Structure formats: structure tokens, C-alpha cells
Amino acid sequence: MKVPGVPPAELPDLNRAQDRISFVYLERCVIHRDSNAITATDEKGIVHIPAATLGVLMLGPGTSITQQAMMLIADNGATVVRVGEHGVRYYAHGRPLARSSRLLVAQAAAVSHRDRRLRVARAMYRMRFPGEDTTNLTMQQLRGKEGARVRRCYRENAQRTGVSWNSREYDPDDFTGSDPVNQALSAAHACLYGIVHAVVVAVGASPGLGFVHTGHDRSFVYDIADLYKADVTIPVAFDIAAAESTDIGADTRRAVRDRVHNGALLGRCVQDIRRLLLTDSAAGPINEEEFDEEADNDAVRLWDEGGLELAGGRNYGGYVDF
Structure with a gap:
């Protein structure tokens, strides 16, 4: 069955975390979707924000967001955080940006x-x-x-x-x-x-x-x-x-x-x-590229007591003697 509407972006097509806008704060507006962009509408007009560039969308007082906008944000691996005025209080959040645990x-x-x-x-x-x-x-x-x-x-x-x-x-x-x-x-x-x-x-x-x-x-x-x-x-x-x-x-x-x-x-x-x-130390830089590659990885793996991580989505019945 074909799902109507604009299909979500494929994971390899999404912007890496390091290339995204760290956060966008919106208040007193209506947030909707226009194709693959988030729109924010208030008395001054409409602003378009490409969803793939978002890291975190912070929703301040007076914001109203549609279900379609939330779907687009989720499809693009961003997160929504509901906050107080100008982001100085935290209330709730949606799915985090990091796909990796x-x-x-x-x-x-x-x-x-x-x-x-x-x-x-x-x-x-x-x-x-x-x-x-x-x-x-x-x-x-x-x-x-x-x-x-x-x-x-x-x-x-x-x-x-x-x-x-x-x-x-x-x-x-x-x-x-x-x-x-x-x-x-x-x-x-x-x-x-x-x-x-x-x-x-x-x-x-x-x-x-x-x-x-x-x-x-x-x-x-x-x-x-x-x-x-x-x-x-x-x-x-x-x-x-x-x-x-x-x-x-x-x-x-x-x-x-x-x-x-x-x-x-x-x-x-x-x-x-x-x-x-x-890291074992709080001194010095970490490898951002290595972290972002893993954070953007949407693969689900299987744990093994030997310390290995096995590929998920496979039937291992043929490999084990019961």
C-alpha cells in the first residue's frame, strides 16, 4: 500500500549532526509543514525552515504545532523540546536527535x-x-x-x-x-x-x-x-x-x-x-566525526555475552545447536 504524501528522507540523505543548526527557538506562532520544510506563521508572515537542517526545535509559549509538522521533524531525525520563554525552562521533549544509544x-x-x-x-x-x-x-x-x-x-x-x-x-x-x-x-x-x-x-x-x-x-x-x-x-x-x-x-x-x-x-x-x-578524561577534544557517524546510525544490533554486537534483522536459527 502506498502511503500518501511526501516520503521521508532516507537516512544517508539526512544532514549530519555537526552540519545542522544547533537549535531553533519559536514562540507565539503556528507551526506547520510545507513539503520538506517546517513553517512558522505569526502576524508578521511565514518563515520556512528546512527540516533536514534542524538539530533541536525549541517550542516556547504560545506555539501550536500540527501533526504533519511533528511527523516531518521525526522523519528528519530532529527533536522537539517544549520550553519556557526564550528557552530558559525545560518541560518535555520528543525523540532525541541521536539515533545511537x-x-x-x-x-x-x-x-x-x-x-x-x-x-x-x-x-x-x-x-x-x-x-x-x-x-x-x-x-x-x-x-x-x-x-x-x-x-x-x-x-x-x-x-x-x-x-x-x-x-x-x-x-x-x-x-x-x-x-x-x-x-x-x-x-x-x-x-x-x-x-x-x-x-x-x-x-x-x-x-x-x-x-x-x-x-x-x-x-x-x-x-x-x-x-x-x-x-x-x-x-x-x-x-x-x-x-x-x-x-x-x-x-x-x-x-x-x-x-x-x-x-x-x-x-x-x-x-x-x-x-x-x-572518554576516560575530561581533558582534550573528542572525535566529533566518529561520534556523529555513530549517532546518525539507525541500525539495530543484537548483544552477545562475548562482547560482540551482531547484525539485527537476521534469523540465527541455522547457526545454533539446541
């Missing part, structure tokens, strides 16, 4: 093995302490060093902005119950978690399999987000507090948006996740 398998294997989990955790801390050797430090020692680093970061930003700083104190159920800088920190961190969560699911990793954090469905999100707080959210929060904002939550979200607007944080986040899960 390589990252997920590596993550599950590492988190399930004590020594490998410790190695990844140490690598995460080493990324925060450039030039320092964390190879033989225990988790307790690493937590102590991290605590001292964060306190120093708070103190330096307080001196830079002239904002009075005592300690990190907040009530998750009472946002306005803390002082302005703590309110701004809570809002900024929430934005960062949303951004990182969107990246984690887009590359096919699990948000819940953390290495430093554990026991929560966003443990890995918190692991990765902690790598960027000193560069992104802490300076933003102190700037907002110094500006004596009258709407701390909204102003902080916009400030975080502006700080990551050029997409550099998203690219850095993808690189760091791959490096942590696919």
Missing part, C-alpha cells in the same frame, strides 16, 4: 560501576579546577574543594557588585522569603537547569543517571549544570541584585537568556557531556 549505554555502564563512576565524578570536578590534579582525591575531599570554590565565587561577585552577601539561604516553597540576591540565584539556577535538561535529552543521555548527584530524576542535569554556575548564573544573580530589580524572577530569566543567547553554552554543554561519558 551509545551515550546512554556509556552513562549507564559508568554510573553502575563504582570505580568508573568515581572517575567520571573526578573528571567533573577537574573541569572546575583547571590545572589541579584530582586523580587521588576522595569524594569528600572534592566536595570540600568545591564548597571552598563556590564560597570564593560568591565573595568575589559580592565585592565586584557591592552586594551584601551572607550565605546561600532559600526556601523552595517561598521564593520571596529570601533576600534579593538569593532570589536571583534561585531564578538563575532554575533557568540553567532547564537549558541543561533540554541538551541532555536532545543528545540521548538520561537526566536521572547522575554521578555526583543521585536519587533524583534530574541528577545528571544538576551534575552538568554545576559546571557552569560560576560562569553564568552566579554573576547574573549578583548583577540583578545590584541593579535593585523590582521583578527579580523575570529580570533574572531575561539576563540568563541574554548570557547564553549566542548558543555557546549549548555547544559547550554537548561537548562536555560527550567528553565525560565517552
